[in-house]
Amino acid sequence: GQNIDQPTEMTATEGAIVQINCTYQTSGFNGLFWYQQHAGEAPTFLSYNVLDGLEEKGRFSSFLSRSKGYSYLLLKELQMKDSASYLCAVRDGSGGFKTIFGAGTRLFVKA
Amino acid sequence: ETGVTQTPRHLVMGMTNKKSLKCEQHLGHNAMYWYKQSAKKPLELMFVYSLEERVENNSVPSRFSPECPNSSHLFLHLHTLQPEDSALYLCASSKGRGFNEKLFFGSGTQLSVL
Numbered sequence: 468g469q470n471i472d473q474p475t476e477m478t479a480t481e482g483a484i485v486q487i488n489c490t491y492q493t494s495g496f497n498g499l500f501w502y503q504q505h506a507g508e509a510p511t512f513l514s515y516n517v518l519d520g521l522e523e524k525g526r527f528s529s530f531l532s533r534s535k536g537y538s539y540l541l542l543k544e545l546q547m548k549d550s551a552s553y554l555c556a557v558r559d560g561s562g563g564f565k566t567i568f569g570a571g572t573r574l575f576v577k578a
Numbered sequence: 579e580t581g582v583t584q585t586p587r588h589l590v591m592g593m594t595n596k597k598s599l600k601c602e603q604h605l606g607h608n609a610m611y612w613y614k615q616s617a618k619k620p621l622e623l624m625f626v627y628s629l630e631e632r633v634e635n636n637s638v639p640s641r642f643s644p645e646c647p648n649s650s651h652l653f654l655h656l657h658t659l660q661p662e663d664s665a666l667y668l669c670a671s672s673k674g675r676g677f678n679e680k681l682f683f684g685s686g687t688q689l690s691v692l
Contacts (some may be wrong), residue, residue, distance in 0.1 A: 474692035497677035509582070509668070510621075517678065554621070557632065558677050564609060564634055566681065568621035 469493045471569035473555050479545055479573045487540045487553050487572045495560010501529055501540045502554040504571065513540070543573075549555055550576045579607040584669050584684035591659065592692050599654040599687045601669030608674050610652040611681065612644060615666040627652060628675060659691045 471491045491499070498517035502510040516522055516538065518533035519555040528541040542549055552571040559565050582603045591597050603610060612624040626634035627646040641663075643655040652669055666686045672679040 475618070500680065502681075502683075507685070509685045510681075511683070512680040515678050515680065556621075564611070564626045564628065564672075564675055565623060567623075570618055570620045 469559065469567050471555055471557060471567060473553075473569045473572045474575045475570070476575070478492050478577060481545055481547060481576055481578050483545050484541065484543050485545060485573065485574065487542075487555075489538045489540075489555035489569060491536050491538070491555070491557050491569075493557050493559045493567060496533060497558040497560055499529075499531055499538050499556070500556040500566065502556065503536075504552045504554060506551070513553075546578070547576050550574060582671055582682050582684035584687055587685065588688045588690075590690045590692065591656070591681070593659060593661075594660075596655070596657040598656065599667055599669075599689075601652040601654075601684055603650055603669075603671040603672060605682060607671035608649055608687070609672045609679075610646060610649070611670040611672075612652065612654050613668040613670060614666060614684070615668055619631055621668065624654075656689075661691050663692045664689055
């Protein structure tokens, strides 16, 4: 079966660093995405990893280990506006258009 | 403004009603998608259209009927829905079928079936 696991909720303090983990088991792998979704809004693209290692983009970084079926999203210097759901998604190996999503991690940033 | 517009934002309907959800993308993309987002569940892919041809149909009940008249517009026709169909319906688009193609989402239609 195809499965993506991520924590349901996390809480962190403004200015701190938080790491959101994602593990996946899919039939084939063609890359992993992270999306951010504020309440009542559209999900928006944050990052894409297809090779092992860390990709840094400003305050956000994303890491991938294909052999472990594992990724994390690292948010530094947290701001209140970072309170949102973070969706981990895997492009499967079917060659089609299928992107499989996790249930998302709701991040609460407190002052 | 994400370039993908969905209407209506909210919809309440009875089980015997017929309604349609509309999606329009202004990005010049070639693929459009319908996803269902239920509380605390993963996004579920319902349908994919590429160049106006349906290329994915993920075992969705026939009470959901998609239509893609051109590459900029996508509809989801609803009839005789069930209360468990209440969810957020998200439309998305992408440039094409490349593996690294990111999805551009609309803000969704929050559907409540009474």
